[in-house]
Amino acid sequence: MNRWLRNLILLALMLAASGMAAALRPTHKIAEQGPKVDLEAMIPHAFGDWREEKQSSAQIVDPRQKATIDKIYSQTLSRTYVNGDGYRIMLSIAYGSDQSDSMQVHKPEVCYPAQGFALQNKELGRLVIDKGMIPVTRILTTMGQRNEPVTYWTTIGDQVVQSGVSKKLIEMSYGLTGKIPDGMLVRVSSIDPESNEAYEIQDRFAARMLEALAPEYQRRFTGNLQLK
Template identity: 65%
Template sequence: MNVWLRNLILLVLMLATSGIAVALRPSQKIADQGPKVDLETMIPRAFDNWHEDTQAPAVIADPQQKELLEKIYNQTLSRTYVNTDGYRIMLAIAYGSEQSSTMKVHKPEICYPAQGFTLERKSSGTLALAGGSIPATRILATLGQRSEPVTYWTTIGDHVVRSRFNRKLVEIGYGLTGKIPDGLLVRISSIDHDTDKAYEIQNGFAAQMLNALSPASQQRLIGSLESN
């Protein structure tokens, strides 16, 4: 095969590959389909025996962290809730209409150490709900005498994802259908030296909060539930 013919074949293959890549590039944003997400109105300020504590700061965040969140996400929500027993829960939700790899920088095991916390432990768990469960991640972060157990989960489109491998499979699945998924992170934490008690209360808080949402809003926050 002469050089001219070989180069021609290579050029044709390159153009064909480029054309396929363009054709398969996702172009439909899930966020544009259906009702728009508005975290402030979606999440009730009071439900069951919980209500928003407007006198307490919701989340420790330095200016650099706040600026970074505003670049990564379209919306963020931070509130502190207190129940009738005086127990406080800090809720933080971050939503991006177009998920991307940069979202991982806001994972608690990354952003807590960035604010001076020590990450003591990390484990996988599930949040039991009526009709199913959510695969969640739990960490324990400390700062001086402050002990903060954290429960969080992330969604890509209609799927809760926990591992990097699971995330990639979901992203590929959406890509093959031409869709661009949105992404969301829900973080629930409390200041408590009794981690087992904290996780139990956080589980109940999550279940009660989700039960207070409309079906559409609940679907946005947890996607499709795993069967119990």
């Protein structure tokens, strides 16, 4: 085979590979399907025994972290709720319409230490609700005398993920169908020296919040629920 013919074949193969890559590149955002996400409207200001506390200094917001989160996500929501016993829960939700490599989730075990908290413990758990079970992650953070247990979960498209590997596999499966998944991180926390008790209260709070969502919104927050 002469050099000219070999170069021609190589060029043809390169063009074919480039065309295939372009054809397989995800282009359709699944965020454009179904009800539009509006966190402020979707999350009730009151449900069960919980009511939003309009003015609260419980949350610590680092301006640099806020700027990073605003860059990563399409929408964010931060509220503090209080129940009849005076117990306070901090709710933070971040939603991104594009969870490609350029829009990665900002995990609490990363953002809390970035704000000066110490990460004392991390474990996997599950949030049981009427319709099934949501895999969650629990971390224990401290700053001086402030003890803040945290429960959170992350959705990619219609799946809840607990690890970077499962997240990447789900993103790849969407990519093979030409779709770009959206993503959401739901975090609840409280200032409480008793972490086990705090996690139980957080679970009850999250379950009531999810039950209070309009049916068309629930799947956005729960993904495809696992059986109990």
